[in-house]
Amino acid sequence: MMECSNGTCNVQVLLHIPIMQSDSEATVNENNNVESDGKDGFGLKYDRPSDEVSKCESVKYRKDGLTQFTSKFNGNNERRSSLRRNVSKGNLMSSDHTESKVLVIYTGGTIGMMRNENNVLCPMPNALIKNLRKYPNMHDDNYAQKKYGAAANMAPLVLPNVVGENRRVIYSVTEYDPLLDSSNMSINDWIRIAEDIKQSYEFFDGFLILHGTDTLSYTASALSFMLENLGKTVIITGSQIPIFETRTDGKDNFTAALIVAGNYVIPEVCVMFGTKLMRGNRTVKVSANCLDAFNSPNTPPIAKIGISLNVDYRLIFRPCTVSKFSVHVKLDENVGLLRIFPSISLATIKAFLNPPMLGVVLQTFGAGNIPSNREDIINELRAATSRGIIIVNCTQCASGGVNEIYETGSVLRECGVISGFDMTVEAALTKLSYVLGKDEWPLETKKQMMEQNIRGELTSGKTTHDFDLVDAVARSLQLSSPHQLLQLGATLFPAMVNAAVLQGDKEKLDTLKSYGADLSAMNYDNRTALQIACCIGNYEIVKYLLLNGVSVHSRDRNDRTALMEAISKDDHEIIKLLMKCGSHMTGSSRLLGEHLCAAASRGLHKRLESYRLAGADLSQPDPSGRTPLHLAALHGHTELVKYLIKNHVELDDVDLLGLSPLDYAMKTKNEEIVKILSEKLNPSKE
């Protein structure tokens, strides 16, 4: 017998569980006795309608692998449960390509709360499930009746058709018992969710977790680490106003999350709230009042929910290993969050770092700073890290991250504190718990993992996953044949290689190479990575590309070579390097003459040296027959004249008017240059 906390009884419950297309199945009752199973004419199985059961609207997965169906019976409010065990798990996904299946795990939170006798909001068992079928924008009863006939009341819920989306979302709700205000949730609840996803992973296209907002970002962060090699969409959402109230934000959040979970493959743990779909481990709850209660301060939302739903595929963080989905449920509870404040006492720090503490997120000022004049604190932190406690430095600021630019920050690194970069404290804390739970990793590996980007949770500048772009774009363009993927790769890889070149990231270039990227590939302007590297003047990357066979002779749409880019930058070291690799001047000598003369007229000493290093003849005339020496003399650039003479240019060439450089110097009455040129032309007179 069970009564709701407001004293009334709900006569309904559970059971539209997704036991679909399971080939052979036995059901067992509470005493583990076998009962018959139900099977409908649509190839779906769910509990056989029974006269006794008034409604069947959810299911609970148990740790022993059984599924528990709890029902209330008309008339006497008695609650009964039955257990079912799948003997063989077939592929339970729908065979209908116009549908997708989403499992909704309802853990509690405001979304399903009602006011109790004390007029405060608290979770209300069965209330949400009971009402969902009544909301026409959340359940299409006509479709359900057509599809499931008499069994429609017990069948999964059906989201009405959504214009612009390919699939109709069919969803089943699993309600947790007890339902929790998220402030009451703990590590064990995260484990329960993770295990439930694991258990039903093969049966659904996507997963939606209804959750209270208060600790939602902690759960999202924890799950992002616990769900390893995730290949399906997992979304967590909730609301600020219960779904039963007129102004609820719950329906919009719930509906948008269902649409995304059923129609988009975003293999991440995401948070859907307000107008944004965000990477879960990047989110923070930023408002106790606003409906837009969550933010992702250091990374843009994966999708924006407006009149249309726009997913930015480039932002999806995909697992890069060929490994099966698995769940890591061992989390270490000996972690803590210590917020530094002015005049914090040594006693506080000491107490916090005492055993059994194994990992601490230190919330520091600004870009990761602590009072560096507090030797007592520093010594304590140093002692803790040398005892093997992992201390991660995260900022107290609402956005940005740790960046050791101050002495007050670098002191932490010196005491063995590691950087949390731009991780949220929720992500850092749950990651620490996850990493410490990896018994197979030695301490050094655990520390390295804390600083590595493993689920898109931090930006360290060390790890990137751009190579997934080809896959992401292929999906969005619905390209699947190997030929199409190859073509796409040929288009995208140059862009990715060029991005790596711009970042000066050799490691990333190595990774791209290992993924089959052609480092010599050209972009739409026919520019190679080498040209970009020369343009930005990164000697090391130029050398790397040359050693990896990128041609120095490649020309872009404007016929420019890498050497020309290096000349434009007056990067003499790169010019020498390119020349060692067989590079040479290209283009018409007339044009070269123009360039040389233009540089000479402006007194660009360095530019002429660039041309010289590139093998240009500094006596090359322009179309009017004037050489750089003519222009240097005409414009009175004495040093340049000396430089040109030193580099053995022709001294007495005449232009189309029959004038020599000396004539120009005399016409402009530049006595110093006249003297220099005269002496060079008539050395005997010296």
Ligand SMILES: NC(=O)C[C@H](N)C(=O)O
């Ligand atoms: N909006 C909410 O869901 C807040 C509620 N206290 C919870 O976290 O469960």
